[in-house]
Amino acid sequence: MAIVERPATPALQLPPGAAVAERPLGVFTRPTATTGWRSWLTTVDHKRIGIMYGAAALFFFFMGGVEALMIRVQLTAPDSKLYSADLYNQIFTMHGVTMIFLVVMPMGAAFMNYLMPLQIGARDVAFPRLNAFSFWTFLFGGIFLNTSWFLGGGANGGWFAYAPNTSVTFSPGHGMDFYALGLQITGIASLVGAINLIVTVLNMRAPGMTLMKMPVFTWMAFVTQLLLVFAIPVISVALVLLTLDRTFDANFFNTAAGADALLWEHLFWIFGHPEVYILILPAFGVVSEIIPVFSRKPIFGYPFMVFSGIAIGFMGWGVWAHHMFASGMGPISVAAFSMSTMFIAVPTGVKILNWLATMWGGRITFSTPMLFAIGLVTMFTIGGLSGVTHAVAPADTQQTDTYYIVAHFHYVIFGGALFAFLGGFYFWWPKVFGWILNDKVGKWQFWLTLIGFNLTFGPMHILGLQGMPRRQHSYKEGYGFELWNHVATVGAFIIALAFLVFAYNIIASWRAHKANPVNPGPDPWDSRSLEWMLPSPTPAHNFDEVPTVSHLDEFWHRKYAEDETGKVVRVATSEEAAQKGDATNVHLPSPSYWPLVLAAALPLIGYGLIFSPAFAVVGGITVLLAAYGWGLEPADDPEAHHAHAAHDEHDEHGDGDDGPGDDDGDDSPEPKDDDDGEVVAASVKESSDDE
Amino acid sequence: MSDHILTLGGVQEEQPAHDAHATSTGISNEKLAMWVFLGSDCLLFGALISTYLLLRHRSTTGPEHLRVPKDVFDIPFTSVSSFVLLMSSLTMALAVGAIHRGDIRRCRAFLATTALLGATFIGGQVYEFTAFKREGLGFTTNLFGSAFYTLTGFHGAHVSIGIMFLLSLFVMSLRGNLGPDKAETVEIFGLYWHFVDIVWILIFTIVYLIP
Numbered sequence: 001m002a003i004v005e006r007p008a009t010p011a012l013q014l015p016p017g018a019a020v021a022e023r024p025l026g027v028f029t030r031p032t033a034t035t036g037w038r039s040w041l042t043t044v045d046h047k048r049i050g051i052m053y054g055a056a057a058l059f060f061f062f063m064g065g066v067e068a069l070m071i072r073v074q075l076t077a078p079d080s081k082l083y084s085a086d087l088y089n090q091i092f093t094m095h096g097v098t099m100i101f102l103v104v105m106p107m108g109a110a111f112m113n114y115l116m117p118l119q120i121g122a123r124d125v126a127f128p129r130l131n132a133f134s135f136w137t138f139l140f141g142g143i144f145l146n147t148s149w150f151l152g153g154g155a156n157g158g159w160f161a162y163a164p165n166t167s168v169t170f171s172p173g174h175g176m177d178f179y180a181l182g183l184q185i186t187g188i189a190s191l192v193g194a195i196n197l198i199v200t201v202l203n204m205r206a207p208g209m210t211l212m213k214m215p216v217f218t219w220m221a222f223v224t225q226l227l228l229v230f231a232i233p234v235i236s237v238a239l240v241l242l243t244l245d246r247t248f249d250a251n252f253f254n255t256a257a258g259a260d261a262l263l264w265e266h267l268f269w270i271f272g273h274p275e276v277y278i279l280i281l282p283a284f285g286v287v288s289e290i291i292p293v294f295s296r297k298p299i300f301g302y303p304f305m306v307f308s309g310i311a312i313g314f315m316g317w318g319v320w321a322h323h324m325f326a327s328g329m330g331p332i333s334v335a336a337f338s339m340s341t342m343f344i345a346v347p348t349g350v351k352i353l354n355w356l357a358t359m360w361g362g363r364i365t366f367s368t369p370m371l372f373a374i375g376l377v378t379m380f381t382i383g384g385l386s387g388v389t390h391a392v393a394p395a396d397t398q399q400t401d402t403y404y405i406v407a408h409f410h411y412v413i414f415g416g417a418l419f420a421f422l423g424g425f426y427f428w429w430p431k432v433f434g435w436i437l438n439d440k441v442g443k444w445q446f447w448l449t450l451i452g453f454n455l456t457f458g459p460m461h462i463l464g465l466q467g468m469p470r471r472q473h474s475y476k477e478g479y480g481f482e483l484w485n486h487v488a489t490v491g492a493f494i495i496a497l498a499f500l501v502f503a504y505n506i507i508a509s510w511r512a513h514k515a516n517p518v519n520p521g522p523d524p525w526d527s528r529s530l531e532w533m534l535p536s537p538t539p540a541h542n543f544d545e546v547p548t549v550s551h552l553d554e555f556w557h558r559k560y561a562e563d564e565t566g567k568v569v570r571v572a573t574s575e576e577a578a579q580k581g582d583a584t585n586v587h588l589p590s591p592s593y594w595p596l597v598l599a600a601a602l603p604l605i606g607y608g609l610i611f612s613p614a615f616a617v618v619g620g621i622t623v624l625l626a627a628y629g630w631g632l633e634p635a636d637d638p639e640a641h642h643a644h645a646a647h648d649e650h651d652e653h654g655d656g657d658d659g660p661g662d663d664d665g666d667d668s669p670e671p672k673d674d675d676d677g678e679v680v681a682a683s684v685k686e687s688s689d690d691e
Numbered sequence: 692m693s694d695h696i697l698t699l700g701g702v703q704e705e706q707p708a709h710d711a712h713a714t715s716t717g718i719s720n721e722k723l724a725m726w727v728f729l730g731s732d733c734l735l736f737g738a739l740i741s742t743y744l745l746l747r748h749r750s751t752t753g754p755e756h757l758r759v760p761k762d763v764f765d766i767p768f769t770s771v772s773s774f775v776l777l778m779s780s781l782t783m784a785l786a787v788g789a790i791h792r793g794d795i796r797r798c799r800a801f802l803a804t805t806a807l808l809g810a811t812f813i814g815g816q817v818y819e820f821t822a823f824k825r826e827g828l829g830f831t832t833n834l835f836g837s838a839f840y841t842l843t844g845f846h847g848a849h850v851s852i853g854i855m856f857l858l859s860l861f862v863m864s865l866r867g868n869l870g871p872d873k874a875e876t877v878e879i880f881g882l883y884w885h886f887v888d889i890v891w892i893l894i895f896t897i898v899y900l901i902p
Contacts, residue, residue: 126720126723126724127720127724191731194727194731195724195727195728195731196724198723198727199720199723199724199727202714202715202716202723203713203714203715203716203718203720203723204714204715204720205715209715229727229730229731230730230731230734231734232731233731233732233734233735233737233738234734234735234737234738236735237735237738237739237742238738240841241742241841244837244841248830248831249830249831250830250831250837250841251752251831251833251834251836251837252742252746252834252837252838252841254834256751256752257750257751257752257833257834258746258749258750258751258752258833258834259746259749259834260745260746260749263742263745263746267738267742270738628859631859
């Protein structure tokens with residue numbers, strides 16, 4: 001990305017020659033808006049994409065939350081007849097699928113997209129347009145999945161969708177088709193996003209930012225993306241096989257034709273267990289950023305933090321069959337996976353002890369982000385311990401398919417991932433939006449969430465050990481399930497109340513900010529990593545000048561140093577150490593319509609496979625055209641550090657003629673050649689503001 | 692042609708400097724992304740091949756003689772088409788070499804040859820599929836049919852996408868848009884093409900040769 005010196009006003013006008021190049025297929029002009037809704041549709045800014053991931057995740061969280069409440073309402077009392085067994089199946093399946101694929105994963109993606117480039121000192125991700133494509137594909141995939149409610153009913157085979165139970169024979173509606181195709185689409189989003197972020201971490205680090213100087217959050221994001229890159233293709237294959245079976249009468253899961261019912265289970269859990277770490281590792285990263293800041297200490301045992309994350313990333317591939325202890329796969333497999341599952345508790349335990357050691361002796365401030373972070377440490381530990389009990393195969397065969405399992409995974413995913421992300425919202429909100437969420441209301445939210453959470457999922461341990469099975473739409477009286485189900489439902493509504501408090505906090509804090517705007521400054525919490533070096537909200541171009549990094553916790557080391565007695569003293573205020581954010585004429589990647597168009601075509605193919613091939617043909621042609629439109633559109637080289645690199649780029653696409661006369665112009669600073677004007681939507685705006 | 696190359700040589704000189712300071716690893720973003728994608732694709736084919744290995748001898752439906760893979764295959768025919776595909780890797784490598792030397796015309800010719808060899812392979816696959824279908828082995832006939840067509844079909848789709856890329860590169864070079872500055876694009880595509888060929892070596896061995 002170059003800092004391009006050029007006059008601002010003429011840049012707004014496209015030279016006539018360039019206009020042709022900007023309409024590769026004669027369809028679109030290059031979008032230039034920087035404000036208004038259209039700018040959000042075409043944005044390639046990793047920060048805006050991160051915000052949209054977060055907003056979409058909260059929207060789907062609302063849907064998944066309503067589904068959760070519906071489940072709890074049904075189960076409050078025995079013999080409840082509110083919904084039929086089939087509708088109940090749809091509700092709990094869609095609750096699980098929504099919360100995992102459309103809430104926790106994109107919420108992690110929101111933090112990773114927004115923060116990771118900032119933490120490594122980059123101006124954007126490696127492939128900004130692909131990043132936009134990932135987001136839109138995820139969003140359309142999620143919407144596609146949820147349209148099943150209006151087109152014959154939601155998926156009803158559980159989030160794990162065990163085949164052949166999900167074959168047409170046992171699940172005749174279209175729900176499982178939507179499941180298979182919808183997750184296929186969101187899988188494409190995750191895979192593309194993962195490749196993008198891996199390349200970003202490896203290639204776009206600021207000078208001096210070695211791998212072992214990267215913040216723990218960036219490290220955990222990196223491990224997560226590696227897990228995604230290798231896990232997604234496996235679920236993709238499983239989903240393809242399921243679609244082929246359901247739509248094209250293939251035999252993969254047709255046990256009558258000799259198929260093996262374990263095939264799906266293996267394929268699904270080879271993806272499914274790394275998926276668990278895909279959900280939790282970004283949350284571990286978030287907490288590893290929050291705890292040191294509010295304990296006024298560096299993270300304890302940074303290399304251990306990093307390598308335990310990597311170890312989880314590796315070992316996560318060797319434990320999948322602990323989901324299958326009851327499937328009859330044989331004693332040797334059971335023993336082996338039992339052992340490996342016990343071992344994977346070790347690196348997780350290392351992390352928990354390191355967080356505790358970070359807090360030990362620190363000057364702890366119990367503000368809202370810290371409370372949520374401590375919430376993760378405690379709640380995740382409970383979930384982790386009940387997880388270790390699953391590793392004991394004989395015990396697990398008793399626990400499996402009971403509410404004990406439901407309790408366990410809610411303690412790790414809600415008590416783990418969601419607590420961390422809520423803390424992350426409070427922590428980075430001022431950085432993202434330039435105003436701060438009310439801490440007092442936040443504390444109310446935390447305590448309500450904590451109480452509601454434990455009331456909901458704590459009793460499920462007991463229910464499970466009493467033998468209450470999962471996924472059943474009602475239970476009979478007299479088994480002793482009444483009391484704890486009652487408590488769980490009350491707890492669920494307390495959680496709902498807690499999220500209403502969150503919504504209230506967002507609105508009220510925003511109103512308070514509007515009435516009396518106070519900028520929180522670049523560094524409201526006296527933090528440690530590079531994103532706090534930028535003004536709040538982060539300017540479109542991120543860094544005025546890419547920082548040169550010499551320490552882990554670089555920003556902290558720019559604020560504090562040791563005096564001659566070895567005592568740590570403050571050497572600069574946050575404002576002095578931070579950048580001003582007033583650079584102009586920074587060359588930013590151009591917005592584009594193509595990611596949106598390409599992503600929108602994918603659900604069409606999905607509908608086509610379910611309802612009528614005509615949609616699929618239209619979708620397929622759109623994909624093809626969009627791919628070529630994308631390919632022919634002048635790409636911006638995000639890491640071109642000087643103006644003439646951008647010129648090269650345009651020359652190749654612009655003239656379509658490499659004739660002998662083409663050797664000039666590449667390096668000449670004549671204004672006529674300055675066709676990156678259209679490119680720099682954001683900076684044009686900025687520079688014209690400035691002048 | 693020669694002054695053409697000379698002209699573009701000026702552009703080429705800038706290229707290494709541009710790449711060197713651009714990324715932390717020294718590898719360009721595009722190339723690194725292709726490597727990561729290929730790593731991911733390994734798992735895709737890994738899952739498909741495992742599925743095939745699990746299911747190939749388990750068919751219980753359809754005609755008896757179509758349940759055992761070795762009774763169905765025409766090994767000599769597939770060996771020839773495999774040879775054709777492997778030769779396309781050679782021409783792909785030659786195309787990459789040519790564009791690195793700045794020899795656009797030769798690069799174009801080798802790209803076209805690669806596409807042609809790839810298309811011949813796909814033609815062979817289409818012929819093979821129709822021949823099996825005529826014998827009675829459809830996609831839905833039995834487990835072996837489903838697993839075989841899916842695995843080889845996925846590979847065929849990879850080759851077909853590769854051919855589309857090759858043709859796009861070919862058209863770009865005809866229009867003069869494929870100069871030595873694009874050598875890396877051709878090289879990155881070459882990685883994909885070689886990967887697809889290597890996967891075929893695995894599939895050919897596992898599906899056709901191992902009884």
